[in-house]
Amino acid sequence: MNVAGLSDLHSAFDRTDRDAAERLRRSRVLLVGMGGLGSPVAMSLATAGVGTLVCVDFDRVDLSNLQRQVIFRDADIGRWKVDAARDRLRAMAPGVNVEIVREAMTVKNAEALVRSVDLVIDGADNFATRYLVNDACVLVGRPNVFGSVARFDGQVAVFAAPGGPCYRCLHPEPPPEGLIPNCAEGGVLGVLPGVVGALQAVEAVKLLTGMGEPLVGRLLLYDALRMRIRDIVLPRDPECPVCGEAPTITELAATGSFCAMPADEMTIEAAELDAWRRTGVPHTLIDVREPSEFAEGAIDGARLVPLPRAVTEVPRMVGEGPVVVYCRSGMRSARAAAMLRERGIDARSLAGGIEAWRRGGYAGSESA
Amino acid sequence: MRIVLNGEETTLPRPMTVQELLEHLEIDPRLVAVECNRVVVRRATYAETPIPPDAEVEIVAFVGGG
Numbered sequence: 001m002n003v004a005g006l007s008d009l010h011s012a013f014d015r016t017d018r019d020a021a022e023r024l025r026r027s028r029v030l031l032v033g034m035g036g037l038g039s040p041v042a043m044s045l046a047t048a049g050v051g052t053l054v055c056v057d058f059d060r061v062d063l064s065n066l067q068r069q070v071i072f073r074d075a076d077i078g079r080w081k082v083d084a085a086r087d088r089l090r091a092m093a094p095g096v097n098v099e100i101v102r103e104a105m106t107v108k109n110a111e112a113l114v115r116s117v118d119l120v121i122d123g124a125d126n127f128a129t130r131y132l133v134n135d136a137c138v139l140v141g142r143p144n145v146f147g148s149v150a151r152f153d154g155q156v157a158v159f160a161a162p163g164g165p166c167y168r169c170l171h172p173e174p175p176p177e178g179l180i181p182n183c184a185e186g187g188v189l190g191v192l193p194g195v196v197g198a199l200q201a202v203e204a205v206k207l208l209t210g211m212g213e214p215l216v217g218r219l220l221l222y223d224a225l226r227m228r229i230r231d232i233v234l235p236r237d238p239e240c241p242v243c244g245e246a247p248t249i250t251e252l253a254a255t256g257s258f259c260a261m262p263a264d265e266m267t268i269e270a271a272e273l274d275a276w277r278r279t280g281v282p283h284t285l286i287d288v289r290e291p292s293e294f295a296e297g298a299i300d301g302a303r304l305v306p307l308p309r310a311v312t313e314v315p316r317m318v319g320e321g322p323v324v325v326y327c328r329s330g331m332r333s334a335r336a337a338a339m340l341r342e343r344g345i346d347a348r349s350l351a352g353g354i355e356a357w358r359r360g361g362y363a364g365s366e367s368a
Numbered sequence: 369m370r371i372v373l374n375g376e377e378t379t380l381p382r383p384m385t386v387q388e389l390l391e392h393l394e395i396d397p398r399l400v401a402v403e404c405n406r407v408v409v410r411r412a413t414y415a416e417t418p419i420p421p422d423a424e425v426e427i428v429a430f431v432g433g434g
Binding site for chain 2: 033035036037038122123124125126127130147148149150153154155169170171172174175176179180186188193219221228230232233234235237239
């Protein structure tokens with residue numbers, strides 16, 4: 001190729017790049033969940049030049065997050081995730097406008113949040129939020145770049161794009177409560193969300209700039225253990241309850257339980273449990289964490305029954321008064337409480353878990 | 369009977385419905401979606417949906433972590 005030809009080629013690329021960059025600069029992207037997936041997606045989109053990132057998360061940075069939630073540093077432990085993420089993104093890409101929403105996605109705020117952006121990134125860690133995001137994207141008409149991880153597997157798809165399927169075309173309803181662990185409970189290969197998040201970012205940039213062929217009508221399955229990537233055809237289902245011909249879901253409603261937001265009557269605050277313990281209110285205290293966590297320190301008098309065994313074993317241990325279950329932060333114990341209550345047991349989950357108990361400085365939780 | 373299951377050639381001991389396939393594989397039907405020849409099979413119809421010979425069957429597990 002002669003020099004003139006090379007120059008033409010470069011200028012053609014430059015022109016495309018300039019158009020794409022301008023489209024990205026004008027774009028607003030909603031990131032639901034600033035965890036293992038939200039971290040790499042946010043950093044990729046910020047450095048790619050997306051104009052505005054709206055980051056939604058209600059949680060604080062925990063030491064156990066750092067192995068996969070790469071946007072956070074050790075010094076961020078204890079900070080709100082959205083605050084730490086905003087600081088990091090601004091340091092990386094000073095031109096990016098970061099809006100933070102320090103609350104959970106709920107039936108109340110989902111529609112307005114989704115409507116305010118061009119595209120949504122689903123990096124949630126629970127099915128209730130995923131179904132809420134899906135339904136809001138279908139109802140409002142915004143593409144949803146879905147990514148999910150568990151153990152060694154990842155999934156990526158673009159849902160709610162014009163003519164394409166949605167999450168309910170694949171799974172019309174969420175799985176039964178408590179049978180599918182999330183990353184904090186079931187574990188995930190720490191580097192896996194980085195791969196899946198990067199794939200989500202690629203799809204987001206393609207959709208925002210109009211480049212290429214987005215992952216619409218296909219579901220990408222990533223098997224990290226065998227290093228195999230497959231994509232299966234996922235057509236839109238005319239009978240889908242939300243995006244089908246005769247939808248039964250026409251407005252947002254809560255689906256399943258939000259693992260970090262248990263119903264009030266199913267929880268007990270640390271202060272109340274402390275009062276029960278000091279005044280002798282009868283109850284059975286169960287720690288549903290893993291044995292390794294229990295060994296590092298538990299609330300005095302608690303008996304260890306890890307979540308997977310809780311439903312079968314706790315009913316045999318019930319004494320006088322309610323059962324109080326706890327875990328690290330209150331997510332697993334909320335599931336345990338829900339499953340036990342389905343079996344007729346008066347079970348309450350300690351709100352905020354042993355972390356809240358320790359923060360409150362209540363007696364009987366010295367670390368081992 | 370030969371089918372392609374999650375991209376791999378598989379031989380089933382006999383013709384089966386979707387429900388029988390999941391039982392054969394010891395998979396809880398509430399935890400997966402099943403696609404047969406590129407159509408997602410409704411869970412309510414697993415028992416009466418036969419898997420045709422040479423079908424391409426995809427069993428997609430729920431993956432929800434982030």
